[in-house]
Amino acid sequence: MVLPTANVSERLYAPPSLAISTVIFSIRNGTVDQDEPGLGELWLPLVRRTRPPYVDRWALPGGPIAWDESLEDAAHRNLHETTQLRPRYLEQLYAFGAVERSPDLRVVSIVYWALVQADEAAKATEGDNVSWFAADDVPRLAFDHNEIVEYALWRLRTKVEYSTIAHNFLGETFTLAQLREVYEAVLGRRIDPANFRRQMRASKDLVATDQTVTGGKHRPPRLYRFGETEAPQTTPPSSSTL
Amino acid sequence: MVLPTANVSERLYAPPSLAISTVIFSIRNGTVDQDEPGLGELWLPLVRRTRPPYVDRWALPGGPIAWDESLEDAAHRNLHETTQLRPRYLEQLYAFGAVERSPDLRVVSIVYWALVQADEAAKATEGDNVSWFAADDVPRLAFDHNEIVEYALWRLRTKVEYSTIAHNFLGETFTLAQLREVYEAVLGRRIDPANFRRQMRASKDLVATDQTVTGGKHRPPRLYRFGETEAPQTTPPSSSTL
Incomplete structure (x- = not known):
């Protein structure tokens, strides 16, 4: 056969x-x-x-x-x-x-x-x-x-x-606690909240808005957003034309 | 037609x-x-x-x-x-x-x-x-x-x-002056030799050998090589099997 x-x-x-x-x-x-x-x-x-x-x-x-x-x-x-x-x-x-x-x-x-x-x-x-x-x-x-x-x-x-991509898991604005939870989920481990706040506030890409979370809290947490300068990138600078 | x-x-x-x-x-x-x-x-x-x-x-x-x-x-x-x-x-x-x-x-x-x-x-x-x-x-x-x-x-x-790829333009060992010339060629500008030496010596990836350049110089320059830990990579960790 x-x-x-x-x-x-x-x-x-x-x-x-x-x-x-x-x-x-x-x-x-x-x-x-x-x-x-x-x-x-x-x-x-x-x-x-x-x-x-x-x-x-x-x-x-x-x-x-x-x-x-x-x-x-x-x-x-x-x-x-x-x-x-x-x-x-x-x-x-x-x-x-x-x-x-x-x-x-x-x-x-x-x-x-x-x-x-x-x-x-x-x-x-x-x-x-x-x-x-x-x-x-x-x-x-x-x-x-x-x-x-x-x-x-x-x-x-x-x-x-080394970059700021983590915020893409969140909406346009977010609290630092939400951002830390994203890092924790990605890295699979707890991160010290105080250290994290200090590091993130030192980042020039993170921008504090004048908004806070609405709700019943005594001291409502501030909302942040990310600025335009996300570096280093890995996409071509003119990827839209490629 | x-x-x-x-x-x-x-x-x-x-x-x-x-x-x-x-x-x-x-x-x-x-x-x-x-x-x-x-x-x-x-x-x-x-x-x-x-x-x-x-x-x-x-x-x-x-x-x-x-x-x-x-x-x-x-x-x-x-x-x-x-x-x-x-x-x-x-x-x-x-x-x-x-x-x-x-x-x-x-x-x-x-x-x-x-x-x-x-x-x-x-x-x-x-x-x-x-x-x-x-x-x-x-x-x-x-x-x-x-x-x-x-x-x-x-x-x-x-x-x-942010990485150590520059040394791939050179042989196995090289002087710090040769390495600086590579950085200058890639970046298209002069780099201060003293600053460069200081930065490179602080890098844990750069290893000083016990060899110097052979030749007629009064104080022959030392030869360096790169260690194994080149980070961050962008190739898959197991690229050989992909």
Whole structure:
């Protein structure tokens, strides 16, 4: 009996094709970690595959790029189709192109990562084939997607230390306590509130507004926002024209 | 008369295809800038296109990815075919995928950037179709390659300020004066030697060897090398398996 391999090897030896994937991070109030009650956690949405390869396995949202779409537009569409969300932060992460990362057709995935606000993420679509998982506790995923999630987590945790991206998990204005909770969720550990306040107030990017939180508190906390100068960036200076 | 447009639009509406391009930086002793004699300059090799589109225009070295090549291997091959060089530093820069960046077939280019040692670059191949240009003074290039060069320059200059990549332009060991000349060439300005020495000696990544430069000097300068801890990185922690 002759096996129908011609078709498979034709695909194997074809030039790599191209796809977009997105890693979408948000933060949930920590009700999961028993050791650290109240410590927030990073969560991300995954999509259950309905076709081979890896049928029924969870995977990052993704798919092909249309002929008339920029890479960033494809990432936005992808993200919106999966979660109905519009992220505050969307950047190119890395292109993953190992030869063996897909079992038959070779695919190079250009991966974008996004940060979405916690209260927006709480409204995001879930269903049989879309579900959110704690980023540090994802199941075994399709393709090399576990490696991609790990890389995105590493980049987020590195970047939080030297830039101001953390505020993209929050709304336009926020209290210092809210901002500290974001840092704690990203880094996975408690941060001393007094030290944090001192450091953040020294940052020239953080701007105190003249508003405070409305509510019943004796001394309502001040609201802050971030200024325009977020450095160092990793996107091209003229990314809109690329 | 019916124009043969069918073929063109078939290609136009096809999914994007994939290519690798490389931006290869090295440093030359500054004999060009009349205002700053002796200030080194960044140079990069370009390839003259022998086929449309943009025939005769200079472009970044690049081409398709073979079915059995990783992205990094394709970048290495590409770089070696163009210049016979093996870089000390090679990293993924960015994927450029604007819809209109190529006139007929849509191509997404995954761009790598490399730093090569000055004395190696001096031996690099030149010919009718490969030539080195001052990075700040390249001609009008094919496709969006001027934007790519500008982005690579911006990344190099940003990264030199917060990391230790500069030493990749030098050999295994080097004097502090040689290292300062690299910083001056990258940043395009003079740096105070005493300040530079102080800053570099405070860096825990720079290691003094017990060697000095051999030669006729009264007090021969000490040779330094870089340690293992180059941070922050932008490559995946396990890039070899990706």
